[in-house]
Each structure stands twice: as structure tokens, then as C-alpha cells.
Amino acid sequence: MNQNLQMKRDILEVNDMKMPKMVLFDYGQTLIAEQKFDGVKGTEAVLQYATRNRYHLSAEQVQAKANEINQEFGRFVPEKRHLFQIEIPNTMFTPYLYESQGIEIALSNSEIDTVFWNAASPGTPTEGIKDFLEYLKNNGIRTGVISNISYAPSVVAERINRLLPENAFEFIITSSNFIFRKPNKRIFDLALEKAQLQPDEVWYIGDQYECDVKGSLNAGLFPIWYIGAIDLPYTADKNILTVTNWSELMSGIFD
Secondary structure (H helix, E strand, O other), X not given: OOHHHHHHHHXXXXXXXXXXXXXXXXXXXXXXXXXXXXXXXXXXXXXXXXEEEOOOOOHHHHHHHHHHHHHXXXXXXXXXXXXXXXXXXXXXXXXXXXXXXXXXXXXXXXXXXXXXXXXXXXXXXXXXXXXXXXXXHHOOOEEEEEEOOOOOXXXXXXXXXXXXXOOOEEEEEEHHHHOEOOOOHHHHHHHHHHXXXXXXXXXXXXXXXXXXXXXXXXXXXXXXXXXXXXXXXXXXXXXXXXXXXXXXXXXXXXX
């Protein structure tokens, strides 16, 4: 057994952790690795469905307004995102963004989300996640998702189910549907209620240290920090079980 793996098992023993009844996952850069966000590409795709553009605004101009609004809110700032614990769903943001600029789009809000997201930030399953999910399913370990995300819940579920069609997720909780964003304890409490489990029976895996790791830890769940697809700078925490790939977790920790 290599030293890194032994350290991971030592963390489990120190925390007196037994195998979970359920494993909950973050979405972005955990289940799905998304390409670097390009809001202009997303807006270009949406504007193809415009039935009115009163001021003949370009995608760059519309996205600049979106960035301005988000800056006012303090959203999407990497080092501060954990401080923003109430979600602004796109069902509220998108109508204001377009209608305030004299633009009408011949799509529903959820359709706008789909068109925008697919163009702005396409994604693929993280390497090995399909095998890990199958392993959990075959061993009777339940699974679910908690995601900080502003896209419509149905749009998020469609993407996850399309990219991971064999998943057995019992629920997909999005902040866009349930107000609260990780690390707020309330969204973890909601998942525990839906699962009818106690915190010490559940593991949570995510890539964001403040939102996923500290959030789930403070809610009483056992956190695992997945850094295999991380897209932000990070500083290692020797007290947190950290994995770089799913096979490491599957073969080294569960077996």
C-alpha cells in the first residue's frame, strides 16, 4: 500500500468513519468537468432566437451588462463565492437581463438556459466517474446530488442524466430550486431529510473547499475533496480526505 493511500485510510480511522449509506456529489468539476465558461458564446447562441433587439446590441454588449449586474451582486467571485449563500435563479435573472435591454427571445426561460449553457460551458463526465457510480450502485450505496447552480432544475437534471445515463441518483438538489447555496447548512439538511438519513451516514464529495468540504463538514457529513478536475487554485489540507481520481477512492478506500 502506498504512503498516500495509507494517509487517507488513517483519516478515516481517526474520524471513526464507517462505510456510508449514501454518497452525495457536487456537480461542476466533480461529476462533470466543464470547459472554461465563455458567456459571450452563450449569449451569441441565445441571440439567434431574438425576435426583437431594439438597440441592435451585440452578444458582447449583452454579456457586459450581465457581468455588470453580477458584479453588483458580488456573484461568481472565486474567493468570495462561499459568502453568497442565497441563489438568484436564472428564471429571475434572464428575463431582466434581456427585457431591460429591449430584447425579446422566442424561448422559455429553461430553453434559454439550455441554449446558453451548452454554448458557454459544455461538459464531459470526469474521468472514471461512471465506473465509480456503478460501483456504488452495485454495492447498495445510495447516491444524490447537491449543486450550487443558477440554471433551471430541469435543465441541470437533463444534462446530468444525458451525460451520466446509468446514474441512480435519488435526487438532484439545485440552489436554483431551493434558495440556499452551499456552504449553507440548510441545503445539506434538506438532502438528509429527503434521504431520511443521519449526517454520519452520508459522505459528500466536491471540488470547492469552502462550499463543498467545509460546508458538508459543518453540516455533520463526512467530506471528501475531489481535485481531479479542479479549475481554481487550492491549498492542500492534510486533515481532509483528498482524492485526485475516482479509481483511487474506489479501490483504495472502499475495498
